[in-house]
Amino acid sequence: MSFPAVFFFALSVLSVSGSHYNFLFNATKLPSKAVTPTLANGHLGFVVYGDSVHLNGVYNGLKGVSHRARIPNFGNIQIGNCSSLKVQPKNCRYQLDMRSGKFRTTLKDPAGGYSVLHEVYPNRHFDQTIVNRITVRRLQSTQPIEIEMRQLTGPKSDDLELDPLDTMDAGGEVYFLMCGRTKQVEDPRYQQQGHSICVAYKQIPRTVTLAPEETERTEVFFTIFSRSREEVERELAGLRKHDYEQLHRHEMDRMWQKYGITVEGNDRLDRVIKASAFYLSSSLPSQGTYQPSSYPFYGLSPSGLGRGGKELAEYQGHSFWDTEMWMFPPILLLDPANARKLLHYRTLVTQAAADNARSNGYEGWQYAWESAFTGSETTPDFCPQVPEYQHHITADIAYAARLYYYATGDLDWLRTEACQLVYETARFWKSRVDYNPDTDTYDIGRIMGPDEDHHNVTNSIYTNVVAAHNLFFGAFVGCQCSGAGGKYPQISEEELQQFLRIARSLSLPYNEQYDVHPEYKEYTFGTQIKQADVVLLGYPLEFPMKVSTKANNLKLYSMVTRADGPAMTWAIHTIGHLDLNQQQEAAAMFRKSYQQYLRAPFHVWSENGDGADGAGNFITGAGGFLQSVINGYAGVRVRHRQLVITSPQPLPDTTRLFIPEINYAGIRFS
Numbered sequence: 001m002s003f004p005a006v007f008f009f010a011l012s013v014l015s016v017s018g019s020h021y022n023f024l025f026n027a028t029k030l031p032s033k034a035v036t037p038t039l040a041n042g043h044l045g046f047v048v049y050g051d052s053v054h055l056n057g058v059y060n061g062l063k064g065v066s067h068r069a070r071i072p073n074f075g076n077i078q079i080g081n082c083s084s085l086k087v088q089p090k091n092c093r094y095q096l097d098m099r100s101g102k103f104r105t106t107l108k109d110p111a112g113g114y115s116v117l118h119e120v121y122p123n124r125h126f127d128q129t130i131v132n133r134i135t136v137r138r139l140q141s142t143q144p145i146e147i148e149m150r151q152l153t154g155p156k157s158d159d160l161e162l163d164p165l166d167t168m169d170a171g172g173e174v175y176f177l178m179c180g181r182t183k184q185v186e187d188p189r190y191q192q193q194g195h196s197i198c199v200a201y202k203q204i205p206r207t208v209t210l211a212p213e214e215t216e217r218t219e220v221f222f223t224i225f226s227r228s229r230e231e232v233e234r235e236l237a238g239l240r241k242h243d244y245e246q247l248h249r250h251e252m253d254r255m256w257q258k259y260g261i262t263v264e265g266n267d268r269l270d271r272v273i274k275a276s277a278f279y280l281s282s283s284l285p286s287q288g289t290y291q292p293s294s295y296p297f298y299g300l301s302p303s304g305l306g307r308g309g310k311e312l313a314e315y316q317g318h319s320f321w322d323t324e325m326w327m328f329p330p331i332l333l334l335d336p337a338n339a340r341k342l343l344h345y346r347t348l349v350t351q352a353a354a355d356n357a358r359s360n361g362y363e364g365w366q367y368a369w370e371s372a373f374t375g376s377e378t379t380p381d382f383c384p385q386v387p388e389y390q391h392h393i394t395a396d397i398a399y400a401a402r403l404y405y406y407a408t409g410d411l412d413w414l415r416t417e418a419c420q421l422v423y424e425t426a427r428f429w430k431s432r433v434d435y436n437p438d439t440d441t442y443d444i445g446r447i448m449g450p451d452e453d454h455h456n457v458t459n460s461i462y463t464n465v466v467a468a469h470n471l472f473f474g475a476f477v478g479c480q481c482s483g484a485g486g487k488y489p490q491i492s493e494e495e496l497q498q499f500l501r502i503a504r505s506l507s508l509p510y511n512e513q514y515d516v517h518p519e520y521k522e523y524t525f526g527t528q529i530k531q532a533d534v535v536l537l538g539y540p541l542e543f544p545m546k547v548s549t550k551a552n553n554l555k556l557y558s559m560v561t562r563a564d565g566p567a568m569t570w571a572i573h574t575i576g577h578l579d580l581n582q583q584q585e586a587a588a589m590f591r592k593s594y595q596q597y598l599r600a601p602f603h604v605w606s607e608n609g610d611g612a613d614g615a616g617n618f619i620t621g622a623g624g625f626l627q628s629v630i631n632g633y634a635g636v637r638v639r640h641r642q643l644v645i646t647s648p649q650p651l652p653d654t655t656r657l658f659i660p661e662i663n664y665a666g667i668r669f670s
Contacts (some may be wrong), residue, residue, distance in 0.1 A: 022200050023272045025101035027601040030084055030094060034613035035599035035606065037096050037103060039120075042285030043127040044225050045071055045306030047616075048096075048103045048120070049084040051154025052309050053225055054128070054317065057298035059373045060159035060182040061311070064380040066372045067307055068317035069159040069182045070309040074201035075130030075223030079107050079118050080148030094375050096602050097276040101252050102529040108520030113141030114210070124251035124286040126244050127293075129237045132221040136210045145210040146471050151203075159183060159309075160197065168200065168229070170236040175200040179229065187376035190352055195373075200224040200232045204413045213303045238290045251286045257670075258661050261629060265655035271593050273629065275603035276622035279304065280327060283619065284338045297338075298373065298439075299345040300327050300622045302607070311380075314615045318370040318378050319345070321393040321450075324400035326568050327539065327623035332400075332407050333617040333638070336663045339404055340413070343581035346397050347417055349375020350424070353394075357418035357428050367394045389448035389455040391432065392463045395470040398425045399541075402473045407638045409665045413481070425489060426474025429467045433502055441507040449519065451533040462533050464506045471503035516552040517545075528560050532569040539575045539631065542639075551580050564610040568624030569667060575632040578647075587652040590628055597621050634659060 008163040009107060016206035029520070030036060030049060046053045053075070061067050063576050080103050082092035095104040102121040109115065119133045136147055155661030162180035169175075178201075182194035199221045210217050211650040221652065224241055226232045240246075257276040263270050283305040285297055298609065299319040301308055306319025325343055332339040346367065352375030354364035368377040369387045379387045401418045404410075433442040475496045482491035509518040511525075517534050534557050537543040538550050545553075554576045561569055570593035577586035596609040597618070605621045630636050634657060635648040650657050662669045 001070060002020055002257040015484075015553040019267065020099060020273055023097060024334070025271075025275070025602045026066055027094045028092070029089055031601065032598070032613065033475055034616040035604045036616075037602045037604060038279065038282070038304050038617040039101065039103060039122050040305040041122040041124045041127045042283065042297065043289070044122055044130070044307070045252065045283060045304060046075070046130070046296075047189070047306055049078060049152075050306075051076055051152055052122040054305060054307070054309055055195075055197065055225060056305060057229075057295040057373055058197065059186055059317065060194070061184055061186065061316075062377060064370075064378055065311055066140045066316065066378045067183075067311055068157075068187040068308040070157045071160070071197060071199060071225060071654075072154055072157055072178075073130075073223075074178075074199055075120070075221070076152045076154075077118075077132045077134075077136070077204055078152060079105055079116055080150050082107050083150050084116075084152065085150075095577060096276055098110045099252070099256065099387075100249070102277075103556040107147070109139070109141070111141075112139055112142075112553070114139050114145045116147050121248070123244055123248045124255070125237055125247035125288060125290055127286055127289045128224050128226045128291065129244070129246070130223045130225070130299075131240065131248075132223070133218060133220075134208055135216065135218045136208055136394060137216045138210060138214065143214060144212055144622075146207045148207055149204055149211075166231070169328070170200075170233075171240045173202065173259060174226075175202055177229065177232065177234070183473075184374055184454045186378065187411070188353070189355070190349075190374035190376060192409065196227050198224075198226045198229055198232050200226075200236065218433050231291060231294065233289070234291055242290075247290075251288060260658075260660045261626075262658040263651055263654040264658075266651070266653045268656060269651060271603060272598060272625075275598070275649060276594075276605070276625050277616055279605060280619045280622045280624070281328070281335070282628065284331070284335065287337070287339065290543065294553075296348060297345060297347075299323055299342055300619065302618055303615045304617045304619050307615075307617055313398075314617075315370070316378070316380075317373070318372050320370060321396045322620040322623070323397045324393075325540065326620045326627070328400045329403065330623060330626040332660075333636065333662050333664075335629060336404070336408060339407075343397075343401055343404055346381070346415065347421055352376045354424070357431075359531065360429050361431075363431040364429075365394065365421070365424040366391065366428050367425075370391055384397055385448070385455045386452070389446060390452070391447060395463070395466040396430055398422050398470040398473060399466055399521060402469065403638055406640050407664055409641075411642065414477060415481055415600075419477045422470070422474050422477045422536060423481065426471050426478075427495075429471055430495075430498060430502060432467075433608050435504070436507065439507060441505050442502050443507050448522075450531060450534050451519060451529040453522075453528070453530040454520065457522055459507045459509055459521040460508060460533075461509050461517050461519060462536055462541075464508055465537055465541050468503040468506050469541065471499040475499040504536070510549075514552065514556075515546070515549050516556050517549065519557075525556065527555065528562060530562055531565045532561070535572055535576050538579060539572065539637075542637070547580070550576070550620070554580070564608065566607065566624075567593050567609065567618075567621035571624035571628040571632075573603065577583070578632050579636075581647075586632070590632075590652055593628060594621075594625050607657075629657075630659065634658065636662060638664070 060069040107116040185191040303314040357366035448455035
């Protein structure tokens, strides 16, 4: 373990919470759906006041049409006067409390007679449950008080084939039970039948009435989203038996103990950090839940768990390289248990990856660019060039596995879960390269790097470097996993040497005259690009190069990157400038990385920097932003047998930075 700089972070319980105000986001009316908060708990997710709930791993539709199945949201209970149907609600206030994971609606009688508080949240311990709590409180009125309530479930779902509606008794309360299954499998080669779902809900009263002799009344409604009647029954029994509110608070405390990064001296920025951590971590499973999930965790999508239920919208809930390269790094250091679950998802879909490679004429495993339940390619048909050329995702996944091993040193995990993934992805690259006798190097042609504006190019330098990492790590795990006692004794020394030979001889475009790396072999300097590509060589890939080369790469590609490119580009530029000790440039890029992508009033991340909606709840951007905090300003890097912290410093316009946990080699620095 190496510490070339003082670990300067002040770590304490106080740093987890910071100012409570910075967790609270308020509005007097609801914004458009694209910028309305998403609430989730790893099992289910929904947009506040939206008519849809989505469950982890539950998709409907064939291949490129596959999307998160829409389940009608019977937990979408609203105060009539403040409902989402009101264009200009009167006397209503809305609040997202990120500390507690709750959304609150408050209605106050302008005459001072009464107040109503409505809270809705997905419970993080009883993670199959949406809780609605409505409290009517008498103030000055002496008359009966009637509050209109609405249950807005939306239209019938096109994704579900439903059984006849049933009822069940739960401790003397009658619940309706809606069970069924998704209509269409994603790929019949790997999925034989649709997903089963069961929803239990109560019929809510049309009004909540406070009699003249009552000063306060509270109604609580549970809505259960499960995969079977048995799970519903267990969930409801547990809710009756245990203090569901206290258990939820406990899980929220655990979450913020990990993700509660705080800055002092700049409340506005502290709120940005809180929002980024909240939206990213919300889609991840809780540390402890009442029932073990009948499904493993099926990864993260750019818009999180609560979105993706429409074709061609919000990435349909699919997993991309966004998970491994943008969201995974902060999760790894703050929450390694969930980082492992993200990687485990990739081990669930290996048959599809093997078949994908074989059908394309390659060896090993080739992961789909867009992946959902089966791992089959789910990219929509209208963009065929992406799965055809953007193959770096296979190496990105292996790169995340390498980071996990470096951060945890977990050799048992490597041997039982990761060896085959890393070895088979290395085999893919071994078969994907072409030997060039003129240069005595290996080329990768017919490719697309992260810059999606240019495809069918040769020797994308990002792709070649991350593929080399994959090959080097493949040789390493080959040694760990083969031979006596190894799980894969068939791995030959000759093949491992071939991995190394190719990794050391991949063609890496470099212009000696300008001391800069062309993005790909045919690249013409000055050509506009979509997003960070070559600059990723500095971080996260940490490709060895001269300081002058790193500076020239950053300068050149800063000038030709689209101004409205994705937020992660500016986060990576921030880190690049920090590595070069260019403080002013870093601060400018840091501000740009979030200011034009956060949407008021609830600090929801947007994919677009031009003001258009784009994909809502864009947690890919949140992940990139958190990397600029942890791996940039805090200076934390994970390398083989080293946790390196170099030149840590406060964020711009702040006086102090607190990180509640950094996890390394099984040790929690807290």
